[in-house]
Amino acid sequence: MPTPRFATLAVHAGQAPDPQTGAVMPPIYQTSTYAQRAPGEHQGYAYARVSNPTRTALEQNLAALEGAKHGIAFSSGVAATDAVIKCLKPGDHVLASNDLYGGTYRLLRQVFGPFGIDSEFIPMDDPDFVASRFRDTTRILWIETPTNPLLNIVDIAALAAAAKAHGITVVVDNTFATPYLQRPLALGADLALHSTTKYLGGHSDVIGGAICTNDDAWTERLRFIAKSTGAVPGPMDCFLTLRGTKTLHLRMDRHCTNAGRVAGYLASHPKVARVYWPGFPDHPGHAVAARQMSGFGGMVSFVLKDESIEAAVRVMTGTRVFTLAESLGGVESLTNHPATMTHASIPREERLAAGLHDSLIRLSVGVEDAEDLLEDLERALAR
Numbered sequence: 001m002p003t004p005r006f007a008t009l010a011v012h013a014g015q016a017p018d019p020q021t022g023a024v025m026p027p028i029y030q031t032s033t034y035a036q037r038a039p040g041e042h043q044g045y046a047y048a049r050v051s052n053p054t055r056t057a058l059e060q061n062l063a064a065l066e067g068a069k070h071g072i073a074f075s076s077g078v079a080a081t082d083a084v085i086k087c088l089k090p091g092d093h094v095l096a097s098n099d100l101y102g103g104t105y106r107l108l109r110q111v112f113g114p115f116g117i118d119s120e121f122i123p124m125d126d127p128d129f130v131a132s133r134f135r136d137t138t139r140i141l142w143i144e145t146p147t148n149p150l151l152n153i154v155d156i157a158a159l160a161a162a163a164k165a166h167g168i169t170v171v172v173d174n175t176f177a178t179p180y181l182q183r184p185l186a187l188g189a190d191l192a193l194h195s196t197t198k199y200l201g202g203h204s205d206v207i208g209g210a211i212c213t214n215d216d217a218w219t220e221r222l223r224f225i226a227k228s229t230g231a232v233p234g235p236m237d238c239f240l241t242l243r244g245t246k247t248l249h250l251r252m253d254r255h256c257t258n259a260g261r262v263a264g265y266l267a268s269h270p271k272v273a274r275v276y277w278p279g280f281p282d283h284p285g286h287a288v289a290a291r292q293m294s295g296f297g298g299m300v301s302f303v304l305k306d307e308s309i310e311a312a313v314r315v316m317t318g319t320r321v322f323t324l325a326e327s328l329g330g331v332e333s334l335t336n337h338p339a340t341m342t343h344a345s346i347p348r349e350e351r352l353a354a355g356l357h358d359s360l361i362r363l364s365v366g367v368e369d370a371e372d373l374l375e376d377l378e379r380a381l382a383r
C-alpha cells in the first residue's frame with residue numbers, strides 16, 4: 001500500500017483497532033504499572049513514566065504527521081523545550097530567535113542561565129547574519145516560524161543548511177504552523193518541536209508537548225531525559241490530543257481562511273496602524289512563507305495607531321466572540337496582549353527593540369463564522 005496522505009494519517013496513524021477488544025479508538029490506559037511474567041519479562045511496557053500505550057499511539061500519530069521516524073510526547077511544550085536544553089552542557093551556546101515564545105526565553109535565560117547555558121537572541125530574517133553569529137560553542141539553533149507574536153518568517157532550509165555545515169542542531173518550534181502547513185524535517189531541521197496544547201490538541205482542553213525527529217541519537221537522549229526527569233503526559237491527555245489531531249487538517253483550513261479575512265479587514269481599518277500576517281504580498285517574509293508553508297496559519301497581530309496599553313485594553317475588553325486569554329490554536333477565537341501577558345517576562349527595552357509595542361494585539365483566529373468575527377472586531381474597535 002502506498003504511504004497514506006496527510007488527512008488519512010491524521011485520522012489513523014498510530015491507531016489500529018485495539019487487538020484485545022476491537023475498540024476503534026485507542027483506550028485510555030489508566031495504569032501506572034504493567035504485569036510481568038518473570039522479572040523483566042513484559043509486553044514492552046513496564047512502568048508508565050517510561051511508556052504507556054495511549055502515549056505510544058499519540059507519538060506514532062505525531063511522528064507520521066511530521067513525516068518523522070520518532071515522536072516523543074511530553075507533559076507540555078515547555079517540558080519538550082526543557083528536555084532539549086537538558087541535553088547540553090555548561091558553556092554550550094544556544095542561538096535563538098529574538099521574537100519567540102516568551103516561555104522559551106524565560107527557560108533559557110532564567111532557568112538554564114545559572115547552569116551555564118549561554119543563550120543569545122537575534123533576528124533571524126537574514127540567514128547570513130545568523131551564520132555570522134555561530135560560535136565554536138554553538139550547539140543549537142532555535143527557530144520559531146512564524147514567530148510569536150510578530151509572525152516574521154524564518155527561512156528554515158537556508159538556516160538548516162548553514163547550521164549543518166557547523167554541526168549545529170536545528171530545532172524548529174512548529175507550534176504556529178503545525179505539520180499540516182509546514183514540515184521542518186523535510187526542510188533540513190533536526191527536531192520539530194510542538195506545544196500540542198495549541199493547534200494539535202485544538203480545543204483548549206489539554207496541555208502537552210512533543211518532539212519529532214529522524215535522528216536516533218537525539219531520540220535516545222530525549223527519551224532518557226523524559227524518563228529520568230518525568231515530564232511525561234498522562235494517558236487522558238494523550239487521548240485528548242489524539243482526538244484533536246484527527247481533525248487538524250479540517251480546522252487548519254478554516255483557521256487559515258478566517259485569519260485571511262480578519263487580516264484584510266484590519267488592514268483597512270482607520271484605527272489600525274499595522275497588521276502582521278505573512279499572507280500579505282508586502283509582508284517581508286511572504287515569499288519564503290509561500291515556499292515553505294502550504295497556508296499562512298491562523299494567527300494575526302496588529303498595532304493600533306494609538307500606541308498606549310490602554311487603547312489595546314479597550315479593544316480587547318470590547319469583544320464578545322473573541323475571548324481575552326493566554327494561548328492559541330483552539331477552535332475558539334482569542335485575543336492576547338503580548339506586552340502584559342505572554343511576553344511580560346521579557347524586559348521592556350528588549351521587547352520594544354524586537355518590535356513588540358505596547359498596543360500590539362495578537363489574535364488567534366478560530367473556526368467560527370468569519371462574519372461574526374469581523375462584526376465583533378468592528379464593535380470593539382468602535383469603542
Ligand SMILES: *Cc1c(COP(=O)(O)O)cnc(C)c1O
Binds near residue numbers: 148173176194
Ligand atoms: C505555548 C507555546 C509553547 C509552550 O507550550 P506549553 O504547552 O504552554 O508548555 C512553546 N512554543 C510556542 C510557539 C507556544 O505557542
